[in-house]
Amino acid sequence: MTGRLGREFSFTDKHFSRIRKFVTAHTGIVLTDAKKDMVYGRLSKRIRNQFDGSFDAFCNAVDEGDKAEQEYLVNAITTNLTAFFRENHHFEYLRDKLIPELLRQKQQSRKIRIWSAGCSTGEEPYSLAMTLREAIPGIDNWDVKILATDLDANVVQHGQDGVYTRERISGLDESRQRRWFQLGKGENEGLVKVKPELQQLIHFKRLNLLHDWPMKGPFDVIFCRNVVIYFDKQTQSELFERYANILTPGGHLFIGHSESLYKVSERFAALGHTVYRQLPK
Template identity: 60%
Template sequence: MEAFSVEHEFDFTDKHFAKIRAFVTAHTGIVLPDTKKDMVYGRLSKHIRQRHQGSFDSFCEAIDNADAEEQDCLINAITTNLTAFFREKHHFDFLKNTVLPELLIKNKQTKRIRIWSAGCSTGEEPYSIAICLYDFFRDKPDWDVKVLASDLDANVVKQGESAVYEAIRVKSLSENELKSWFERGTGKNDGLYRIKSPIRSLITFKRLNLLHEWPVSGPFDVIFCRNVVIYFDKATQSVLFSRFAEKMSSKAYLLIGHSESLFNVSDQFEPLGHTVYQRKES
């Protein structure tokens, strides 16, 4: 007997959901409980209407046949992209006031800093990081500071690369901050804001699946991976954080989401409070 669900325009059975759920978990690590069935339907229904004449059978068949475009559509629909500039502000205060002054001494020989925004969504997080770097190193042009911004969703990576945001996306910033960090659109671009070029130049955007091979070298001094692993099971989280540790310099920092924890997941990091962790000395 099928589980209770709200009435749907298109036939969406438990078999359809099971097939979609298995693919999502295998390719993204995200675990979808039964309670997410209606959410999955809601995120896919428009695509099913437009491309599959309302047939989830047709869509699932395309997924089974390894149709890359349809698989990308499914991944992009399921991954969550809630974000904002300087979201969880205490992390950026810690970056500016503690981490960067510390790295100024620690890395004084190489004058090199690398930060990874893993699960960067539409770019607000990596641009917030880059703004901190830009402000801190503005009078230190001989330093090589870069941010890697990666996400599984090709659409949000493209959005992030554009560096263009509607007014509602920057409403939390002051007028002085907007003037310092953004170019204001005029004419047909009125109401749009674009991150200034010197800040954009600090970031490389890359589509990357955290469960697959990482074409990144490191070592990273800081990794932001916030509100990503909350959708993974404990075993997947453990493997991911172990791989992060391998790409980090000694005593590098890991920042995770407010509802996430490394308790019973990884013993390679020391908790510092407020979802900030430091890699133990190797």
Template identity: 60%
Template sequence: MSGSAARSVRQGFEFTDQDFSRLRELVYRHTGIRMADNRRDLIYGRLSRRLRALGLRSFGAYCRLIEDGHNDELEAFTNAVTTNLTAFFREAHHFDYLAETLIPELLKRNRDSRRIRLWSAGCSTGEEPYTLAMILRESIPDIHNWDVRILATDLDSEVLLKASAGVYEQQNIEGVLGSRLKRWFRKGTGTNKGKARVVPQLQELITFGKLNLMEGWPMKGPFDVIFCRNVLIYFDKPTQKKLFDRFADILVQKGHLFIGHSESPMDLTDRFALIGQSIYKKNR
């Protein structure tokens, strides 16, 4: 069979092209994310677990549940289809630029207000905002005399719970080396043996919250810095343009935007200028 009649039956579930198309449309409607054709196996694998948990026998029944607006399952659906891949000091050149160039610039520019605001948009399990907090603590000697805050948001409520807890498996902190590891983490004991927790001095700089980038943003800003890395690649071009313009709206003049190496605003808006490897400055 081919076209919409094509189907696959795996582990007892029928999964037709029509099911896949319907689910992709639901993903887009609720998250703004465009699922490519090669995401079929990912969709099946993640959502088949939801069918088993709910005692459903078909993807059609699951689609109807989401379409009917079942709020609890809508959150579980969103969590299931959201891809979360992150690491401490991922794309290290961004954090080098932040520490060596941008923070000294902000300390001069904001010396009167003594206020610095950063946003980690798509923070996943927290590695990015905690890395930002380390850099801020290390780069601002008198940080206690400054009003410094990091907003960390994500669409997935489950990863936000892990992020706010700040507890990580040993293998997840391998990117944090030497004295930095000793300074910013505490080894777990008892039931937490083999894990490590970030110190409270990092957690107190961060506010975690659930946010769908496609919906209203309750925060007013303005932000000096936005990190939104490897998030925009999941959106189509019109949605990317909308988000780049919204980022520009909420950034201060000459504010900085850090994005993934596969992302670029250059053909979508003229409100940013490239100043480094996937680092942009707002120009209007």
């Protein structure tokens, strides 16, 4: 039976407030009132199957430290929308300006480090890997690594597996599809898998950006796109300060099309089109 507002289970403002308090504290994501229906929609299956329809019981489990439920909640709330070569101008910038610059600067060490922070299901780091392999002649004589991290364990696993529906790569030109993806056959018909040459460049890892980072860096480039939109300004400021500190001097930061460092961080110079260069302190 469906109750008030057509909802199957009782979901009060108090439930919503408990859930959003946990989500903000653990992910930095601020859930506005407008997100109440979304939260209900994303959790209702779990509430039905595991909690006999009781949001109370679910909220208690989360607040009492039940790790499985906390993880379920975080995974359910994070928005994982992504695509191969999303905001393609960033990859063009990388190919045309940044990679030639890095190849000149790094003749000695031959070491390039890139971080895709908030990598979702892997399309972003794989797009980086394709760009690097296409633009760096003799890349196997260089020490190039991409770190790909996300808070959501499911998407990190998906990225690591590197398996996508064929439709996900339909926007890529034919030569790229052929060069970088294997077509699934038989029971894998309709699926593609990224080739090992791309996977070799990437290390996938689960990481909450608000927690301590196990890696020291430095990174030459950080992609953190469409991640901080749901964070409040203070959280954004702190995160960008940490990015500035873990980048090489003059390293580059790429953010999402609707994001900005205006009044958030003074540690970067804007180069246009949401590309930034780190400034000395």
